[in-house]
Structure formats: structure tokens, C-alpha cells
Amino acid sequence: MVPFLWWASPLTAQSFSAEICTWKDDRPAAVSITFDDASYTQYEYAYPILSKYHFKATFSLVGEWTKEEASYSAEPGMFQIKKMGWPQIRRLHQDGHEIASHGYRHQRYDRHLPIDTLAAQMKKNKTLIERHTGAPCYTIHYPYSFAWDETASAAQKAGFWFGRTGDDTDNSATPSNLWMLKSRAILNDTIPDLSAFKEWLEQARGKWLILMYHHLFPKGSKEMHILEYHKVRNTYSLYPETFDKQMQMLAQTGYWVAPIKTVGKYIIERQHTRLRTYRCIGRFIIKLKTDLGNEYDEPLTLRVKVPWPQVSVKINGKENVYANTQGTLLLEALPGSKIVIKKQ
Ligand SMILES: [Zn+2]
Structure with missing residues (x-):
């Protein structure tokens, strides 16, 4: 999908962002x-x-x-x-x-x-x-x-x-x-x-x-x-x-307390996953591009900023509704996932 041009205004662009947290749950x-x-x-x-x-x-x-x-x-x-x-x-x-x-x-x-x-x-x-x-x-x-x-x-x-x-x-x-x-x-x-x-x-x-x-x-x-x-x-x-x-x-x-394999996998996934984001009217789409296979099964935590107070979040087709009063959501998704955030 081609992003709509009016979303490219700098002011609006600032209110949308997504990044992978260094550690799970942003700990x-x-x-x-x-x-x-x-x-x-x-x-x-x-x-x-x-x-x-x-x-x-x-x-x-x-x-x-x-x-x-x-x-x-x-x-x-x-x-x-x-x-x-x-x-x-x-x-x-x-x-x-x-x-x-x-x-x-x-x-x-x-x-x-x-x-x-x-x-x-x-x-x-x-x-x-x-x-x-x-x-x-x-x-x-x-x-x-x-x-x-x-x-x-x-x-x-x-x-x-x-x-x-x-x-x-x-x-x-x-x-x-x-x-x-x-x-x-x-x-x-x-x-x-x-x-x-x-x-x-x-x-x-x-x-x-x-x-x-x-x-x-x-x-x-x-x-x-x-x-x-x-x-x-x-x-x-x-x-x-x-x-x-x-x-x-x-x-x-x-702090995040977890076995070596869990923390280690998270680190590998973080290093091998790039976020691609797309914006269009009432929607913010995040793709977690990766070169890793499906043995990497530790969900990554994403810190996502969207300006809407109430959103629906669809991760690989599974939908949930969140109150977003702080403007920031922490979402969990595996490498390779697609996230669609919609204004409610
Ligand atoms: Zn020993």
C-alpha cells in the first residue's frame, strides 16, 4: 500500500514511531x-x-x-x-x-x-x-x-x-x-x-x-x-x-530475569529484525522483517507511539483493543510478524 502523502507532514510524523526494546517488557x-x-x-x-x-x-x-x-x-x-x-x-x-x-x-x-x-x-x-x-x-x-x-x-x-x-x-x-x-x-x-x-x-x-x-x-x-x-x-x-x-x-x-537461552534468543532476534513502518489514514502498519527461521520463538517487545487514545491492534490477524492513554504501547510479536494498528 502507498502511504498517503499528507501523513508526511513533520508534525504528524513525529507522533508515530516503533522500535524494538533492548529487553523484554522494556525492562x-x-x-x-x-x-x-x-x-x-x-x-x-x-x-x-x-x-x-x-x-x-x-x-x-x-x-x-x-x-x-x-x-x-x-x-x-x-x-x-x-x-x-x-x-x-x-x-x-x-x-x-x-x-x-x-x-x-x-x-x-x-x-x-x-x-x-x-x-x-x-x-x-x-x-x-x-x-x-x-x-x-x-x-x-x-x-x-x-x-x-x-x-x-x-x-x-x-x-x-x-x-x-x-x-x-x-x-x-x-x-x-x-x-x-x-x-x-x-x-x-x-x-x-x-x-x-x-x-x-x-x-x-x-x-x-x-x-x-x-x-x-x-x-x-x-x-x-x-x-x-x-x-x-x-x-x-x-x-x-x-x-x-x-x-x-x-x-x-x-530487571528482566530469564534463562540464558531466553535472553540470548531475544538478543539474536533483536539484532536480526528490522522494522518497516507504513502510515495511512487511521492505520499504522509495522512489519518485523527478519532473516531468522521459526526456531526463534521469543517474542520481541516493541515500543510503539501512536496518537490515538483507543486503538485496535492486529498481530498476524489476531485482534485486541487497547486504551492508549499514554500515547505509547508495548506490544509483543515474533520476528516475521505483521502488526496493524487502527484508530478506534
Ligand atoms: Zn562445575
Whole structure:
């Protein structure tokens, strides 16, 4: 359709616009809560706390540690920690949490191996997870957060979309390498303390913060005793009540909290979608042009300005009526969609 000429007057043109929000629901930042090693305490303590705040997280498992039932395991020479079994993993998956790979073995990937060999090693755990959950496994948390350029290339070759390392910082809104995502580790119950944790959150404004957790042992538990006895400083463990306080703090930020695959997909879609807008009498049309396929199923949030106080919005043929008292609408649509906004 050819836009009518009189809509080209500058004054009118200003009152129509559409753009893709950096983050879902136009939130000020994105945060992913991630767990390593599939410690049973994550299921026992973190899972209910996450549910309380309606957060979905990313849980990564080591293939050879994951059995039909919860069981004890460790690297040679380390004390054994109870790990989740497949029933707990499936429950988390069914509840909307992401299940990621943490290597079939809890060993650093050898960067000197040929990329194909490395990729085959990585693929083993991906295939295992997909067989048990019946869903694609998108994300790898490298064992010991140990990753080089070669590791990242191998992860991509193995079919992962995202890879998480350490680095103790956050990611920009458009990370340069999705297979080298940075994260901040919770080292023990007081590192970070609550004020440092708050600082992390404040610094993440506009960006993507990935938090890395391991175990949640209660005060007085056998495991905390062992760690204290051996004077382990970085226990990678915290008390469930500390985790609860951190989650409460996170909830208060109004940031978008979602698994790595969800935030990652949103970023890819945002980068691969261009808006084409058309105006004509009583109508504003937005097309989300993309080169992506339909496996990109995270709706993008659009900030749309139209001057009409009441509008009907048709997204791919499905119609809704909105009051538009602020002059700005937040709309959700998948890449490839067509949106028709009509004056009511
Ligand atoms: Zn680990």
C-alpha cells in the first residue's frame, strides 16, 4: 500500500514511531541466574525460592554424575556431594527452567585438541540431555569456566547457541561472542556480601548480568562443617537464606530475569529484525522483517507511539483493543510478524 502523502507532514510524523526494546517488557536490564554441577541442594533449596519470585533459571549438569536417582559424586580426591538425578532435572525442565550442559565429565576442555574432537566431546552431553528432556539443549557452562577461542568455536560446532565462562563482569546488551558469555560467581556466603551484590545489580543497568551459583548448604549442615574444617575460602556455597535475600534484591530491581537461552534468543532476534513502518489514514502498519527461521520463538517487545487514545491492534490477524492513554504501547510479536494498528 502507498502511504498517503499528507501523513508526511513533520508534525504528524513525529507522533508515530516503533522500535524494538533492548529487553523484554522494556525492562532496564537482563539477569540470568545460573547453577553448575546440578547439586541436589539447588533442587531442595534454590528451586522453591526461585518459584517464590517467579524466576526461571539455567541449571547445568555433568553427564556422568547424573543417574536415574539422586546420587553422590565428586572429582577424584574431593568430598562427595549429592547430585540431582534425571527425575529432578526433568521436573525443573517441565517447570520452565533451562537445562544446560556442564560437560559429560567435570574436566577442562583441552584447547589444543582439534576443534572437531572437542566438538564431539561437547556434543556427548548435549545429546544425553536432549534424550532425557525431549528438548533442545542450547547452552553450555564450560567446566571450571575454562574457555578459549577454540573452546567457543567447538561449542558452536557442537550445536550450542550459547556458552558461559567466568570473568567476573557483566555482558553488554549486544555481546560480541555468544559462546564466551561472562558471569559473576558467588564464591561463598559473604563474597559477595549483600552490598556488593547490590552494586553488581546497579552496574548491570542496560546490560546482561549472568550470576553463577553452585551449592546452597544450610547452616550447621555436614557439608558446611567439612568446608569450614578444611578452611576452604571459596566454598562456592551459600546459605539458602542468603540466596533468598539476593533474589529479593533482584526482584526489586524490575530487571528482566530469564534463562540464558531466553535472553540470548531475544538478543539474536533483536539484532536480526528490522522494522518497516507504513502510515495511512487511521492505520499504522509495522512489519518485523527478519532473516531468522521459526526456531526463534521469543517474542520481541516493541515500543510503539501512536496518537490515538483507543486503538485496535492486529498481530498476524489476531485482534485486541487497547486504551492508549499514554500515547505509547508495548506490544509483543515474533520476528516475521505483521502488526496493524487502527484508530478506534
Ligand atoms: Zn562445575
